Amino acid sequence: MVRAARGPRESPGVYYRPVTTPVEQLANALSDRYRIERELGQGGMATVYLAEDVRHLRKVAVKVVHPELTAVLGADRFLSEIHVTATLQHPHILALFDSGQAEGQLFYVMPFIEGESLRARLDRERQLPVEDAVRLTREVASALDYAHRHGVIHRDIKPENILLHDGQAIVADFGIALAVTKAGGGRLTQTGLSLGTPQYMSPEQATGERTIDARTDIYSLGAVAYEMLTGEPPHTGNTVQAIIARVLTERPRNIRVGRPNVPEHVTWAVERALEKLPADRWATAREFSDAIEGKAVSSATRSGARTSPTTDTSSRVGWKWRLRDPLILGLATLALAGTAFGVGMWATGRAPADQTTVKFPLTLPGGPSYLQTTIQSLAMSPDGSLIAFIGRGSRGEQQIYARSLNDPVARPLPGTEGAFTVFFSPDGKWLGFVAGGRLRKVAIDGGTALSVAAMPGLYGGAAWSGHGEFIYSMVSGGLLAFPENGGASRKICRAPSRPGTLIEALPLALPDGETVLFTSFTSQNNATARLGAASLKTGKCTLLDVPGIHALGVADGLLIYATAEGTVMAVPYDASSKRITGTSTPVLSDVEVNQTTGSAQAALSTTGSLVYASGLAPVSVVLADHRGTIQPLVAEARAYAYPRFSPDGRKIALTIASPGQRDIWVYDIPSGTSTRLTAADDGSVNERPEWTPDGKRVLYRTSKEKRASIWWRPADLSEREAPLLSSDREDYFEAVMTPDAGGIVYQLDTAGADVMYRQLAGDTLPRPIANSPGIESMGRVSPDGRWVAYVSEESGRDQVIVQPFPTGARTQVSIGGGREPVWSRDGRRLFYRDDQHFVAANVSTAPSFSVTSRESLFEDSFLRAPFHANYDVSLDGSKLLLLKPTQEAQVMVVHNWLAEVRAKLSKQQK
Numbered sequence: 001m002v003r004a005a006r007g008p009r010e011s012p013g014v015y016y017r018p019v020t021t022p023v024e025q026l027a028n029a030l031s032d033r034y035r036i037e038r039e040l041g042q043g044g045m046a047t048v049y050l051a052e053d054v055r056h057l058r059k060v061a062v063k064v065v066h067p068e069l070t071a072v073l074g075a076d077r078f079l080s081e082i083h084v085t086a087t088l089q090h091p092h093i094l095a096l097f098d099s100g101q102a103e104g105q106l107f108y109v110m111p112f113i114e115g116e117s118l119r120a121r122l123d124r125e126r127q128l129p130v131e132d133a134v135r136l137t138r139e140v141a142s143a144l145d146y147a148h149r150h151g152v153i154h155r156d157i158k159p160e161n162i163l164l165h166d167g168q169a170i171v172a173d174f175g176i177a178l179a180v181t182k183a184g185g186g187r188l189t190q191t192g193l194s195l196g197t198p199q200y201m202s203p204e205q206a207t208g209e210r211t212i213d214a215r216t217d218i219y220s221l222g223a224v225a226y227e228m229l230t231g232e233p234p235h236t237g238n239t240v241q242a243i244i245a246r247v248l249t250e251r252p253r254n255i256r257v258g259r260p261n262v263p264e265h266v267t268w269a270v271e272r273a274l275e276k277l278p279a280d281r282w283a284t285a286r287e288f289s290d291a292i293e294g295k296a297v298s299s300a301t302r303s304g305a306r307t308s309p310t311t312d313t314s315s316r317v318g319w320k321w322r323l324r325d326p327l328i329l330g331l332a333t334l335a336l337a338g339t340a341f342g343v344g345m346w347a348t349g350r351a352p353a354d355q356t357t358v359k360f361p362l363t364l365p366g367g368p369s370y371l372q373t374t375i376q377s378l379a380m381s382p383d384g385s386l387i388a389f390i391g392r393g394s395r396g397e398q399q400i401y402a403r404s405l406n407d408p409v410a411r412p413l414p415g416t417e418g419a420f421t422v423f424f425s426p427d428g429k430w431l432g433f434v435a436g437g438r439l440r441k442v443a444i445d446g447g448t449a450l451s452v453a454a455m456p457g458l459y460g461g462a463a464w465s466g467h468g469e470f471i472y473s474m475v476s477g478g479l480l481a482f483p484e485n486g487g488a489s490r491k492i493c494r495a496p497s498r499p500g501t502l503i504e505a506l507p508l509a510l511p512d513g514e515t516v517l518f519t520s521f522t523s524q525n526n527a528t529a530r531l532g533a534a535s536l537k538t539g540k541c542t543l544l545d546v547p548g549i550h551a552l553g554v555a556d557g558l559l560i561y562a563t564a565e566g567t568v569m570a571v572p573y574d575a576s577s578k579r580i581t582g583t584s585t586p587v588l589s590d591v592e593v594n595q596t597t598g599s600a601q602a603a604l605s606t607t608g609s610l611v612y613a614s615g616l617a618p619v620s621v622v623l624a625d626h627r628g629t630i631q632p633l634v635a636e637a638r639a640y641a642y643p644r645f646s647p648d649g650r651k652i653a654l655t656i657a658s659p660g661q662r663d664i665w666v667y668d669i670p671s672g673t674s675t676r677l678t679a680a681d682d683g684s685v686n687e688r689p690e691w692t693p694d695g696k697r698v699l700y701r702t703s704k705e706k707r708a709s710i711w712w713r714p715a716d717l718s719e720r721e722a723p724l725l726s727s728d729r730e731d732y733f734e735a736v737m738t739p740d741a742g743g744i745v746y747q748l749d750t751a752g753a754d755v756m757y758r759q760l761a762g763d764t765l766p767r768p769i770a771n772s773p774g775i776e777s778m779g780r781v782s783p784d785g786r787w788v789a790y791v792s793e794e795s796g797r798d799q800v801i802v803q804p805f806p807t808g809a810r811t812q813v814s815i816g817g818g819r820e821p822v823w824s825r826d827g828r829r830l831f832y833r834d835d836q837h838f839v840a841a842n843v844s845t846a847p848s849f850s851v852t853s854r855e856s857l858f859e860d861s862f863l864r865a866p867f868h869a870n871y872d873v874s875l876d877g878s879k880l881l882l883l884k885p886t887q888e889a890q891v892m893v894v895h896n897w898l899a900e901v902r903a904k905l906s907k908q909q910k
Contacts, residue, residue: 119159133228157220199233222273254590381428384609397835415449436796460505466513517551562600608898628858
């Protein structure tokens with residue numbers, strides 16, 4: 001206790017008084033009740049002091065509301081509201097002893113808990129044992145359930161407010177946030193004070209919704225449980241704004257990706273607690289508690305609710321093991337011994353019920369970059385014994401690899417260089433792929449790769465049917481069938497008419513040999529995607545009542561498909577009538593989805609095994625000099641694509657992907673701030689940004705309209721976005737403006753995907769720049785406006801071409817393949833990527849264009865893109881703006897995965 005002391009006498013009747021702090025004033029005012037000993041810490045709303053209750057001889061925690069908060073609170077209203085907390089009596093709720101006002105300061109008193117906070121334990125251990133995390137979650141949920149039934153919502157559940165006494169959870173500060181909110185009213189917003197911690201705030205709390213119910217606490221507890229299991233909150237960032245943006249737009253990474261030993265029912269319970277919409281979360285804390293413990297949830301079968309997965313541990317083997325271990329090789333071989341039996345069972349529509357689910361990770365040669373640059377990068381043989389995937393070959397080129405599950409070595413298949421899709425034949429002995437502008441096939445045992453047919457148009461996916469035909473999706477052209485040994489194609493069908501239906505993509509041939517599933521897009525807008533079924537015999541197409549983005553297979557009476565958000569669903573399906581007969585159930589989350597093409601990087605065998613890649617891996621924006629030395633440029637790692645410097649070099653326009661959505665953002669380099677240019681959460685794809693020459697606007701490709709179009713918007717958001725190139729008959733996939741801003745170079749969806757040019761005023765008639773039978777893309781005009789570079793695969797391999805703008809004699813710039821050409825700002829160098837390196841071609845433009853030399857800069861281990869340049873060159877040409885993956889691709893193989901699916905559905909029915 002602090003006592004006032006009389007100072008030295010200065011003159012008769014005048015004394016010095018020592019200056020006391022607010023804490024000392026409070027201590028003096030409370031000295032007859034509490035003896036303040038020391039400060040324990042500070043939180044968002046109050047400073048906490050250890051004190052002795054002099055009346056009852058016990059230790060207490062006195063919490064003093066921060067002065068700036070006290071200044072805007074109505075003291076009487078705050079004290080009236082906080083008294084509600086005193087009525088709560090529960091073993092996992094910290095009681096309220098006292099409250100009041102002294103010396104102008106608001107305070108409240110609670111028991112002093114000897115132990116530590118959950119935050120202190122997490123700081124020390126980072127991840128808790130699963131059993132402890134589940135128990136603590138259930139104890140907090142018990143407290144929440146009790147308080148919610150008494151009309152009290154906590155509003156600030158976080159590790160700092162969960163105290164551990166003899167290992168048991170005790171929740172502090174119940175009702176305090178609500179009391180502050182009610183007492184402060186609108187003045188809190190005016191002061192800029194923020195209540196709650198962004199990492200644990202529900203979306204509705206983060207956006208300032210006026211009506212907050214008990215489900216906000218369920219979300220916050222889900223975030224705490226997520227951190228106890230993974231070591232970090234579900235959403236992180238360098239700023240409050242960045243965190244809140246992720247809370248509102250992004251799906252947390254699946255818990256089992258980084259910690260596969262977490263039981264699936266625990267992961268599922270936490271994921272549902274973290275749903276964006278309150279209606280999609282657990283209705284009560286009791287339901288959450290039961291679900292995370294593995295108990296049946298009585299209300300889980302109500303309409304619209306997700307269903308509980310199995311708690312049978314036999315179907316949740318979560319080992320992280322290596323195929324090189326002899327014991328594991330033996331287990332894998334033993335598991336595969338039952339596949340012959342499994343094939344027979346699936347053929348009769350029944351699945352073997354006694355097989356064990358086995359999971360293991362798969363490392364792709366060349367890292368994760370090809371997952372973003374390929375349409376179908378993963379394939380699994382019908383019997384589940386073989387995996388094919390696209391990785392990096394010995395020379396750096398994309399190449400198909402094949403691997404048996406009982407062989408730790410993946411074999412590259414000669415003749416598959418440049419492949420960007422892969423799929424199995426029905427007998428599993430051949431692979432189909434696309435490379436060099438042609439449909440091709442190669443025997444799984446090796447041999448010469450054979451050409452089947454020239455690609456008739458922009459590629460949207462392919463499959464191999466039991467009728468001996470390649471099923472090919474031609475963007476905006478429907479589904480075609482080619483004989484597997486070559487020959488003329490035949491049209492299968494177009495989907496039934498619906499507004500904006502333009503694209504039938506991602507075909508999947510079913511084992512019956514008669515049916516092909518496909519995805520019907522509205523101009524590749526993922527939000528409008530629906531699954532369909534085509535009959536190879538009758539040519540009839542039927543749209544299914546499923547808003548999916550990619551069909552993976554049909555087995556055991558279930559249609560398995562992926563959504564735009566990367567969730568794999570299972571729905572009952574009648575193959576004979578091609579009808580959906582039940583309700584979809586989520587069975588897997590966080591699968592990689594290419595938001596441009598809609599393809600999910602996953603494949604399912606007819607025996608029920610699965611291979612998939614986890615989704616939306618973050619990348620870093622970096623600068624690299626010509627030796628490859630990199631330095632970070634943007635602090636936060638996200639799912640970036642297509643970075644582009646503004647003409648003055650002070651800003652970067654880029655695409656940022658979130659589940660089911662892509663948007664254009666503008667990053668200001670000096671201030672380090674980001675601004676979203678396009679609207680979010682409408683399921684649209686907005687990507688491939690380019691600046692106008694004056695730096696005032698950004699143009700980009702979008703799927704907002706019936707067909708893919710080019711829009712633009714002022715970078716300062718002074719005007720709304722508006723169409724620049726738009727048509728009811730044609731799709732535009734990328735565009736750049738000419739240096740004089742008078743014209744635009746773009747890629748048009750035609751039979752060969754051509755590069756075109758047109759003026760923006762006057763004579764606006766489109767004119768071809770390159771329209772060979774092969775695919776041309778990535779057109780870019782030189783700074784002086786005299787030359788145009790683009791990529792052509794007319795020769796059977798991507799090469800960088802330069803010609804006079806808009807037409808004239810062509811010069812091939814690249815030698816061993818090249819793509820993504822970008823001019824230096826002075827026009828003296830043309831940068832591009834070959835299979836292994838970044839290359840700078842020194843060029844001369846007088847009297848004609850020629851390449852004087854080529855310099856291989858550094859190895860290309862950065863994120864690529866198949867459609868548009870995925871890097872840029874600095875103003876002085878000394879550095880490249882690149883995207884660097886922050887982690888290796890996480891690809892999982894799950895043998896007998898459908899056993900888990902069946903168990904989940906069985907649990908639901910019970």
